[in-house]
Structures are given as structure tokens and as C-alpha cells.
Amino acid sequence: MNILRNHIEKIITLTDEEFELIDSCFHSKKYRKKDLVIKETDFVSQVYFIVSGLMKLYIIDRDAKQHIISFSMEDWWETDYMAFYTESKATQFLQCLEDTEVLCLSFSDYQKLNEAIPKLEHFFLKKAIGGHIANQKRILSLLTLTAKEKYEQLLHSYPSLLQRIPKTVLANYLGVSRETLSRFFVESKKM
Amino acid sequence: MNILRNHIEKIITLTDEEFELIDSCFHSKKYRKKDLVIKETDFVSQVYFIVSGLMKLYIIDRDAKQHIISFSMEDWWETDYMAFYTESKATQFLQCLEDTEVLCLSFSDYQKLNEAIPKLEHFFLKKAIGGHIANQKRILSLLTLTAKEKYEQLLHSYPSLLQRIPKTVLANYLGVSRETLSRFFVESKKM
Known part of the structure; x- marks a missing residue:
């Protein structure tokens, strides 16, 4: 079965027509190890579903010191979410630690799909909650x-x-x- | 206009019947300054919409040191989300810093409402994204x-x-x- 369909259908069930529409909005992209997917100040218009590979999300402070926020691998979604959801410029960097294949979804297609297939919002709600909880765990670990x-x-x-x-x-x-x-x-x- | 309806209708439009169903699932509760709304190891079954007041969410480490995760006030939603969404026990404390009035929604009613009024998932998706971004900002501030x-x-x-x-x-x-x-x-x- 298609990797993306299999991933989404762990949470919601799709008809063939629905998946065809979803599939038409994603495009595949391949990066090499060390490639920068997002650079600070880039305009962020895509969210990435990782098909294979490994990436790190990080920030560089005023002393040029790098701070890693999180890692992401197969079956995970990643982007600079602050920039993606507010359609603004990146404050973070996203870089491949391995050769990485992603499926890209633009913010406008993300909105279009949610309107056309409302149950997709249930899927993205589950993912957003997962991200919220993962971030809260990171805060607790940084604090304690x-x-x-x-x-x-x-x-x-x-x-x-x-x-x-x-x-x-x-x-x-x-x-x-x-x-x-x-x-x-x-x-x-x-x- | 009703505070809760006004709050939800900033994102989605509701019919009177829809809001009646929503309203029937929330119940009001009043706390005094210093009251604990959630204690570590409590079973967390409620999310709180804050009508008035101010609360702090915190954790206590093994050396009995308190670490504050976040504050929340009027028009914000708060709970121990890790425990609420996974229907498990609290790892955090939620305490009132002022006399506080909340509207409580149980996890089962949260699920029931999302099923009965699917567009509510759009509302909760926006809120979850807001929480995700706020947590990411807190991580960046802790790191840098x-x-x-x-x-x-x-x-x-x-x-x-x-x-x-x-x-x-x-x-x-x-x-x-x-x-x-x-x-x-x-x-x-x-x-």
C-alpha cells in the first residue's frame, strides 16, 4: 500500500477518490545528507512528511551557537511550524542527517484538502496534539x-x-x- | 453574547442548536486563589476554558523544586494535556494564582462533540496548533x-x-x- 495512505489510514479511512485528491497535492523531493531543507529567513510554505531519512531542526543563537530543537525520521511530519502556520519567515533551520526523501504539502494545499475532506482535520488534529505533547515533554526535560x-x-x-x-x-x-x-x-x- | 460561544465563533460559526449541544457539555466551576485544580497523580479527565482568573501549570522535581511551565488566563484553555489526551495520570500541577472561574469539558464529551459537530475539530485544530507553537517558543527561549x-x-x-x-x-x-x-x-x- 502507498506509504502516505497507510500513514493517514492509521487514523481515518479514505475512499480511493479522496486519496487521489490528497496524493495530487503532495510532491516528492529527495535531499542528500547535509542538505538544508529550511534556512533561517526562508519563507516557509511547505510541511514535510518524511518517507525515509533523518533530519534535525535547530536554531542558531547570536553567538553562532547551534541549539537542536528536535529530530525527525520516517513517518513523522516536520517543518518550522511557527513559520508554516503563520505563513511567515523561518527562525529555524531544518537539515538532513541522512539522505532523505520527503513528500511536501504546501500551506494552500493543506487548507484546500481540509476544506474538501473535512475528516482530514481529525487526522491533522491528532498530529498537532502529538506535536504539542512532544514539545511539552521537551520543556519538562529542559526544566528538570x-x-x-x-x-x-x-x-x-x-x-x-x-x-x-x-x-x-x-x-x-x-x-x-x-x-x-x-x-x-x-x-x-x-x- | 455568551463568552464561550463568542470565543468559539471567532473561528467557526455555530447554529443555536449546535451551541446548545456544546453548552450542555460544559459545566462551570469556581476556584479560590491558591486552589489546586490538578495535582500530580490525579486522573485527568477535564480540559478547562478559563472564564476569569489566572493559573500556573508547574512540575515539582525530585529535589522538591518547583518549575513553572506556563501561565494561563481568560480566554485560554488549560489542562495537563499529556494526561488529558492519553487519559492518564497527571505529571503536572495546575494552581490558581487568582480566584478563577472555568468551564470544564470532559474527554468523553470532547470526543462526543467532535463527532456530533465535525467543524469543532477545525476549532480544536487551531487551538492545538496555537499550543504547539507556544510550546515551541518556550523551548527556543529555554535554549537561547x-x-x-x-x-x-x-x-x-x-x-x-x-x-x-x-x-x-x-x-x-x-x-x-x-x-x-x-x-x-x-x-x-x-x-
């Missing part, structure tokens, strides 16, 4: 967890994701040095 | 802003809210002492 606890949380929630993230990138996400991260690896294997 | 910048962001985005939050609570939110917060006040008045 040590770097080691953040590492263990990631290991517990997304073991396969953890193996795919380059060590330098993971160290940046956790806010620790490569050496400290190596210690976490050794200690978690002893557990 | 100093306490003083967080104060200025709050002053700029929610000037009236800032005046209502007790100084000790605001100092906790910003992660600074009362003395440092007083310095921010003086400095921002000079600007």
Missing part, C-alpha cells in the same frame, strides 16, 4: 532533567533513532562534550 | 534566552499578564532571585 537523564529518556523512547544520530550531533542536543557522551554510552551498557 | 531576555519577551508579548503575576512566582518562572527580578523592573522602566 540532567544531560544523562535526557540521554536515558531518548534511549528508552527512541532506541533506533539514537543509534542513527552522529555522536557530535547527539552531544550538542544533550549539551555535553563528546567525552561525557562516551561515558553515558559505557554506563548505559553496564545497566 | 537569558533570564532578562525572557522577562523582556514576556513584557512585550503579555504586558497585562506580567502585572498580575506575583513577583515570587515570576522570579521562579524566570529562574532568578527576587532581587535580580527587581533590577529587571527598574531597568525596563528606564528603556
Whole structure:
């Protein structure tokens, strides 16, 4: 079955005609590892459904320091949501950590589809709630967890994701040095 | 006009019959300043539309330290969303900072209403997106802003809210002492 249809039908059921309309609004795009999908100040008009690959969403502060907001992989949706929903310019960067294939949906087609197939709003509501909860978990972890606890949380929630993230990138996400991260690896294997 | 109807009709239009059904699912509750609306480990079955008042959502870490996640006031929706949407136990606390009146909607009525009036999902989708974006802003501020910048962001985005939050609570939110917060006040008045 088509990957996108299968993904949507985990939440709502579609007729062939409905999926044909949905499918006609998405277009496929392939990126290479290290490609920037979104750059700060880009006008953001697309949301991306990830067919394969891995990306990181990050921000660069005034001291040119990079802060990783989140990772995203197969079956996840990603974009600079603040910019996408308000049809404005990016404040974030979205970059591929692996060769990545996405299906792009423009904001105008997103609106058009929701109007034509109202039950799609039920699907996107579930996705928005998922994003809201994931962000709340990230806030709680930033407020209360040590770097080691953040590492263990990631290991517990997304073991396969953890193996795919380059060590330098993971160290940046956790806010620790490569050496400290190596210690976490050794200690978690002893557990 | 009814406050709730007015609030919903900013996004979707309702017939009198539709609003009657919606209204029948909400019930009003009044809390006093300092009352706990949600306690950690409570089973969370309600989402709250705030008619009047002010609340803080917070977490207590293993060292009994309180971390404030967010504030909410009139016209906002609040609950422990992770617990509400997954029908599980609270990991957060919701407490009134002022006498507060809310309209409560249970998860089963939330589902019932969305089924009976599908366009309500459009309304809740807009609200979920708003929550998602607000949480993303909080993540960015935790990752990149100093306490003083967080104060200025709050002053700029929610000037009236800032005046209502007790100084000790605001100092906790910003992660600074009362003395440092007083310095921010003086400095921002000079600007």
C-alpha cells in the first residue's frame, strides 16, 4: 500500500477518490545528507512528511551557537511550524542527517484538502496534539532533567533513532562534550 | 453574547442548536486563589476554558523544586494535556494564582462533540496548533534566552499578564532571585 495512505489510514479511512485528491497535492523531493531543507529567513510554505531519512531542526543563537530543537525520521511530519502556520519567515533551520526523501504539502494545499475532506482535520488534529505533547515533554526535560537523564529518556523512547544520530550531533542536543557522551554510552551498557 | 460561544465563533460559526449541544457539555466551576485544580497523580479527565482568573501549570522535581511551565488566563484553555489526551495520570500541577472561574469539558464529551459537530475539530485544530507553537517558543527561549531576555519577551508579548503575576512566582518562572527580578523592573522602566 502507498506509504502516505497507510500513514493517514492509521487514523481515518479514505475512499480511493479522496486519496487521489490528497496524493495530487503532495510532491516528492529527495535531499542528500547535509542538505538544508529550511534556512533561517526562508519563507516557509511547505510541511514535510518524511518517507525515509533523518533530519534535525535547530536554531542558531547570536553567538553562532547551534541549539537542536528536535529530530525527525520516517513517518513523522516536520517543518518550522511557527513559520508554516503563520505563513511567515523561518527562525529555524531544518537539515538532513541522512539522505532523505520527503513528500511536501504546501500551506494552500493543506487548507484546500481540509476544506474538501473535512475528516482530514481529525487526522491533522491528532498530529498537532502529538506535536504539542512532544514539545511539552521537551520543556519538562529542559526544566528538570540532567544531560544523562535526557540521554536515558531518548534511549528508552527512541532506541533506533539514537543509534542513527552522529555522536557530535547527539552531544550538542544533550549539551555535553563528546567525552561525557562516551561515558553515558559505557554506563548505559553496564545497566 | 455568551463568552464561550463568542470565543468559539471567532473561528467557526455555530447554529443555536449546535451551541446548545456544546453548552450542555460544559459545566462551570469556581476556584479560590491558591486552589489546586490538578495535582500530580490525579486522573485527568477535564480540559478547562478559563472564564476569569489566572493559573500556573508547574512540575515539582525530585529535589522538591518547583518549575513553572506556563501561565494561563481568560480566554485560554488549560489542562495537563499529556494526561488529558492519553487519559492518564497527571505529571503536572495546575494552581490558581487568582480566584478563577472555568468551564470544564470532559474527554468523553470532547470526543462526543467532535463527532456530533465535525467543524469543532477545525476549532480544536487551531487551538492545538496555537499550543504547539507556544510550546515551541518556550523551548527556543529555554535554549537561547537569558533570564532578562525572557522577562523582556514576556513584557512585550503579555504586558497585562506580567502585572498580575506575583513577583515570587515570576522570579521562579524566570529562574532568578527576587532581587535580580527587581533590577529587571527598574531597568525596563528606564528603556
